[in-house]
Amino acid sequence: MSVLFILIGASIIVALGFLIAFIWSVRSGQYEDDYTPAVRILFENEMESNKNKDTITNK
Amino acid sequence: MKYAESTKGVLDKTKCYHCGETNYRLVRFDNKDFCCEGCKLVYELLSENNLCTYYSLNQTPGNTQKSAYSGKYFYLDNADIKNALLSFSDETQARITFYIPKMHCSSCIWLLENLHKLNTGVISARVNFLKKEVVITFLNKELKLSSLVELLADIGYEPLINLNDLENKKVLPNNKQRIIKIGVAGFCFGNIMMMSFPEYFSVGNFYDRADLKTFFGVLNLFLSIPVFFYSASEFFISAFKSIRNKYLNIDAPIAISILVIFIRSLYEIISGTGVGYLDSMTGIVFFMLIGRYFQDKTYETLSFERDYKSYFPVAVTVIKDKKEISLPVTKLKRGDRIIIRNSEIVPADSILVSESTHIDYSFVTGESKPVKKYAGELIYAGGKQLDGAIQLDTEKEVSQSYLTGLWNNDKESNTKKKESQNFVLKINKYFVFSLLIVALSALLFWVFMGDSSRGLNAVTSVLIIACPCALLLSATFTNGNMLRIFGRNKFYIKNAAVIESLTNIDTIVFDKTGTITHGSSVKFVGKELSEEEIRMAVSLAFNSSHPLSRKIYENNPEVKKLTVADFKEIKGQGIKGVINNKSVMMGSAHFITGHNTDKGSTSSKVFLSIENVIYGFYSIDSFYRKGILPITNELKKEYDIQLLSGDNNAETETLKQIFDNESDLHFNQQPEEKLQFIKSLQNKGHKVIMIGDGLNDAGALMQSDAGIAVSDDTNNFSPSCDAILDGSSFEKLKLFLDFAKSGKKIIVASFILSLIYNVIGLSFAVQGTLSPVIAAILMPISSISIVLLTTISSSLIAKSKGL
Numbered sequence: 001m002s003v004l005f006i007l008i009g010a011s012i013i014v015a016l017g018f019l020i021a022f023i024w025s026v027r028s029g030q031y032e033d034d035y036t037p038a039v040r041i042l043f044e045n046e047m048e049s050n051k052n053k054d055t056i057t058n059k
Numbered sequence: 060m061k062y063a064e065s066t067k068g069v070l071d072k073t074k075c076y077h078c079g080e081t082n083y084r085l086v087r088f089d090n091k092d093f094c095c096e097g098c099k100l101v102y103e104l105l106s107e108n109n110l111c112t113y114y115s116l117n118q119t120p121g122n123t124q125k126s127a128y129s130g131k132y133f134y135l136d137n138a139d140i141k142n143a144l145l146s147f148s149d150e151t152q153a154r155i156t157f158y159i160p161k162m163h164c165s166s167c168i169w170l171l172e173n174l175h176k177l178n179t180g181v182i183s184a185r186v187n188f189l190k191k192e193v194v195i196t197f198l199n200k201e202l203k204l205s206s207l208v209e210l211l212a213d214i215g216y217e218p219l220i221n222l223n224d225l226e227n228k229k230v231l232p233n234n235k236q237r238i239i240k241i242g243v244a245g246f247c248f249g250n251i252m253m254m255s256f257p258e259y260f261s262v263g264n265f266y267d268r269a270d271l272k273t274f275f276g277v278l279n280l281f282l283s284i285p286v287f288f289y290s291a292s293e294f295f296i297s298a299f300k301s302i303r304n305k306y307l308n309i310d311a312p313i314a315i316s317i318l319v320i321f322i323r324s325l326y327e328i329i330s331g332t333g334v335g336y337l338d339s340m341t342g343i344v345f346f347m348l349i350g351r352y353f354q355d356k357t358y359e360t361l362s363f364e365r366d367y368k369s370y371f372p373v374a375v376t377v378i379k380d381k382k383e384i385s386l387p388v389t390k391l392k393r394g395d396r397i398i399i400r401n402s403e404i405v406p407a408d409s410i411l412v413s414e415s416t417h418i419d420y421s422f423v424t425g426e427s428k429p430v431k432k433y434a435g436e437l438i439y440a441g442g443k444q445l446d447g448a449i450q451l452d453t454e455k456e457v458s459q460s461y462l463t464g465l466w467n468n469d470k471e472s473n474t475k476k477k478e479s480q481n482f483v484l485k486i487n488k489y490f491v492f493s494l495l496i497v498a499l500s501a502l503l504f505w506v507f508m509g510d511s512s513r514g515l516n517a518v519t520s521v522l523i524i525a526c527p528c529a530l531l532l533s534a535t536f537t538n539g540n541m542l543r544i545f546g547r548n549k550f551y552i553k554n555a556a557v558i559e560s561l562t563n564i565d566t567i568v569f570d571k572t573g574t575i576t577h578g579s580s581v582k583f584v585g586k587e588l589s590e591e592e593i594r595m596a597v598s599l600a601f602n603s604s605h606p607l608s609r610k611i612y613e614n615n616p617e618v619k620k621l622t623v624a625d626f627k628e629i630k631g632q633g634i635k636g637v638i639n640n641k642s643v644m645m646g647s648a649h650f651i652t653g654h655n656t657d658k659g660s661t662s663s664k665v666f667l668s669i670e671n672v673i674y675g676f677y678s679i680d681s682f683y684r685k686g687i688l689p690i691t692n693e694l695k696k697e698y699d700i701q702l703l704s705g706d707n708n709a710e711t712e713t714l715k716q717i718f719d720n721e722s723d724l725h726f727n728q729q730p731e732e733k734l735q736f737i738k739s740l741q742n743k744g745h746k747v748i749m750i751g752d753g754l755n756d757a758g759a760l761m762q763s764d765a766g767i768a769v770s771d772d773t774n775n776f777s778p779s780c781d782a783i784l785d786g787s788s789f790e791k792l793k794l795f796l797d798f799a800k801s802g803k804k805i806i807v808a809s810f811i812l813s814l815i816y817n818v819i820g821l822s823f824a825v826q827g828t829l830s831p832v833i834a835a836i837l838m839p840i841s842s843i844s845i846v847l848l849t850t851i852s853s854s855l856i857a858k859s860k861g862l
Contacts (some may be wrong), residue, residue: 005274012250012278019246024239036188039165040172043112 064590065066077102079119084375100213105170109179113170120166121215132205132212134374134385135220141204143387144220146194152182153199157211159217162191178210180761193218220373237355241348244290247282248341252835253278255338259832263591276335281338287321291344309484309531313347313489317524330774336523336831339838341504346842353539369458371406371440375399378450388457395453396660399444406439408460409451416449418442429609473837481732482559482803483534486810494525501825513827517646519562520829541802542694543855550795557781559767561744561799567694568737568759570751574769575717577786578683579610581614585667585675585739592674594637596619596667602626603634607665608645633666648676656783683717685789690719693793699745701727703736705755734758750784794860799858809849816841 025031075094080244086093093099098205107114113120117119129381147154162171171193174184180202185194193216198205211218254275291314298314317340322334356559374385376398383398388406391397396412399405405418417429422443429445432438434843438451440460505514538555545552554559562844573740598621600608623636623643633646644667646653651666652673665677694700700715701723708726715721725736737759740747749756749763752770760766760780771786784792820837823829 004271008254008274008278010302015246015250019242022242022246023239026235026242029235031235031238032191033187039168039188040186042165043116043169043172047253 061360074119074694075121076114077119077121079121079324102422104177104214104218110170110173110176112314113166115165116166116169120164120170127133132208133207134387135208135374136203137385137387140387141388146617148199151199152196153204154194154196155194155204155207156194157208157220159191159193159211159216159218161216162186162188164191167216169462170214174210176212178207183206204715220465221371225560234445237348237352237764240290240293241345244341244345244348245287247286247290248338248345249429251279251282251338253343255334255831255835258334258837272334273328273331276331278658279335280328283321283324283341286341286344287317290348291317294347307488307491308641310485312487312494313343313531316522316525317343319519323519323523334831336834338521338831339834342835342838342842344533344829346846347535350539350846354542359566372404391453391457393453393455397451397453398448398699399445399451400448401444403444405438405440405444405451406460407441407453407457408455409438409453411436411438411449412452412564413449415446417445419445430819430846460675482806483531487530494521497521497525497821501827504825509590510827517825517827520827520834521821524824524829524834524837525817529813529816529845530810532842533813533845533849534806536854537802537805537809540850540853544853544862546796546797548791548862549788550782550791551784552782557765558799558802559744560781561796562747564698564748564764564796566699566701566740566745568701568703568740568747568749568763570749570759571702571706571710571714571735573749573752574756575684575687575702577684577771580680581610582678582680583667583675584678585673588674590667591639592621595643595669596645596677598638598768599626599634599636600665602636603628607663607677607679608634611665611677641670645677677699683713684789686785687717690790695719699723701725702761703749703751705729705733723862732760734762736761747814791862794862796861798857798860801860802853804854805852806851808852809845812848813841813845 062614074092075097076091077093086099088099088102091102093102098121105111135144142148145153145155159167159171162168162726170183170187171186174195175181180198181195182198183565184196186192187194187669195207199765208218210219216350241562257271257275292319294314296311297308297310301311303674318339320336320343322336324340327335334624373387375388375391376383377386377391378398379385391407397406397409409431411434413434415431415433418432418438419429421437428441437454440457442456448576457760498518501517501521502514505511505517538558541558542552542555545558597612599616600611601620602623603609613827623638626634626636628634629646630651633650635642635644635646636644645665648664649653651668666678667674669678691700700718702718703725705728706726708724711721711726714724718724728736733756737747737749741762741764747763748765748767749759750767750769751757751760752768756768757780760768765782767782767784768778768780769784769786769789816837818834820829823833
């Protein structure tokens with residue numbers, strides 16, 4: 001049963017890691033805007049693949 | 060306007076490639092149609108820089124271009140203004156956050172974030188779409204702030220900069236703090252729960268291992284410390300404040316309960332007599348914080364606290380030593396000579412120096428008719444200037460002007476309302492009171508029985524189990540869910556207290572312009588007019604300040620004006636003048652045709668004749684909001700409804716159909732009078748909702764028990780109020796009020812449920828036999844069942860009502 005001490009200690013440390021990650025994510029503002037990043041991620045792909053198409057369609 | 064309509068028919072399919080507007084004066088460029096030079100220029104700019112993805116993301120994503128005089132933004136280079144606006148700046152870089160009301164689709168995000176391609180001075184731009192904000196980092200030396208704003212305005216995204224931005228830096232929302240608090244509480248609650256499991260079920264030889272038991276106990280204690288000192292801090296602070304002010308607020312019993320549990324658990328664990336109730340304590344904090352979060356999750360993008368500062372310009376052009384310089388309005392001093400251009404707002408009470416001008420006070424007073432002012436007359440701050448550039452001598456500083464004074468008046472009346480009549484608070488008081496009696500009698504009983512340690516045990520147990528957690532959760536979750544449902548239906552409520560004020564209303568007062576009416580339509584009926592004839596009519600109308608004339612020229616803003624000679628305005632009749640050597644007359648039927656025609660019609664008519672040939676008439680209707688009659692008829696059954704308008708009584712006939720009694724119609728009301736009117740109703744014991752839209756209603760909105768601002772664009776304009784109602788949801792008003800009432804019933808029902816839980820818990824507690832297991836089971840079950848009951852029932856009721 002003594003192994004419980006180590007196991008629980010370890011599990012708490014792992015959990016603490018997640019708590020710290022959570023606090024960091026809140027502080028860095030990841031929960032402030034939950035809309036724009038979803039749109040933004042689509043643009044970046046489009047920009048690369050569309051570069052050629054752009055110049056053709058608009059000439 | 061027949062001409063425009065008929066041309067529209069031909070060109071119907073050719074919308075402006077940039078903004079999507081259909082217009083008969085199209086500019087063709089690059090095989091694409093544009094409605095105006097402005098839109099074409101934006102397209103040119105974008106295509107030169109290979110930014111045409113803008114158009115492939117959404118169809119016609121642009122904003123219509125309005126021309127502005129150059130130098131409009133020069134004031135931004137004034138060092139004081141610049142420093143107040145920049146959020147960060149050093150030798151090379153600067154960062155600024157702009158609010159851009161015109162941001163509306165993903166193309167906007169894309170274009171704004173590619174701003175660096177348009178100007179090398181821009182380092183990066185980051186959009187927050189929900190807040191309609193863009194954070195721009197730019198090179199301080201290469202790009203002036205004024206040029207940056209000009210660039211944004213050029214591509215159709217003019218940022219909104221007002222006095223408010225200048226005076227106080229934005230306060231960081233403590234939303235982040237709260238989320239972290241919830242996270243910490245949840246983490247600790249979960250782990251403590253896990254470590255209390257052996258205790259709950261007495262697994263295996265748990266009790267034989269004393270070292271394991273202390274290990275768990277000490278760990279629990281450590282885990283509860285951040286919850287007690289950090290997560291729960293807001294309960295303690297608010298409870299302490301209320302006790303110091305000699306009354307019990309909602310947080311007081313929670314704070315007491317948390318404190319008692321923590322101390323007793325501390326004692327039990329350290330003395331080794333038990334494992335404490337830390338799981339219950341952290342659970343209470345966790346659930347309460349979540350409840351608060353839901354309830355306080357307000358609409359970040361909406362502002363309920365706007366005052367005149369949000370509408371005033373940041374800077375004004377001042378003539379000093381014969382040079383035009385821009386000065387922050389806050390630095391404006393008495394005697395400064397200022398220049399106000401067309402459709403700018405006069406920022407301070409001042410004396411007109413130029414010959415004459417028209418001032419539109421609709422912003423301040425609600426009266427839609429512009430006032431003609433001559434040199435030497437005093438112009439109040441807040442008036443919108445309608446003619447060319449005029450010069451004024453400042454008479455008072457901005458903060459001492461008439462309008463500003465009115466606002467400061469209002470503030471004091473605002474602080475005293477709310478809080479006191481809160482329903483939950485009332486119940487809470489009884490609850491705490493009876494709780495103390497139960498605890499005390501339990502203690503006395505056991506002391507009398509000679510078992511004082513058991514008595515102490517009973518008292519603490521009573522305080523632990525009877526924490527009004529469930530009781531309070533029922534209100535917070537019901538209100539939180541209702542706020543969400545209201546918001547989904549475009550009725551944005553400031554906070555939960557407002558929902559409650561909506562439930563005990565007996566009088567509803569409406570403003571007219573912009574609230575129950577909504578713009579107006581102008582149609583020409585009669586012979587088809589040529590372009591020149593339209594120009595003649597509009598030019599003639601432009602010279603008159605009569606509301607009907609104004610509506611005619613406002614409806615034809617594109618038309619280039621002609622010069623009018625011999626202009627004459629015959630009061631109550633009409634106007635006439637000579638344009639291109641032709642005599643043009645406009646006015647009442649009697650004035651033009653010589654006899655009165657159909658009296659019954661509700662719309663106003665302006666007849667037109669050119670060279671004594673009658674062409675027909677402009678028919679002008681005030682649009683009443685969709686469904687105004689059914690909604691007022693519904694409301695009349697339960698509420699007393701009244702009209703309070705700053706306008707004249709021209710539309711009495713139509714309004715009588717809506718409001719029944721002429722005695723309920725009040726016209727020509729100044730802002731101050733509106734406020735007094737509400738006050739007098741309240742003094743008679745009425746609970747009043749004021750529904751208005753303009754700054755002129757602001758006093759009344761604040762004074763009323765619930766002030767609702769109607770707005771057709773929630774991002775743009777709304778005076779400070781308790782709730783903002785989107786114009787499109789106006790017809791749901793009755794449903795909203797009904798729903799608020801059902802909400803109260805839900806709260807009462809869940810109160811009863813939580814009382815039952817409390818009685819069960821108390822019956823254990825007074826006997827001094829409350830085990831941590833029972834506390835740990837009862838606490839989450841009661842909380843969760845309450846949360847479920849309130850959210851599900853309020854959602855169901857909303858659904859059945861069609862919200």
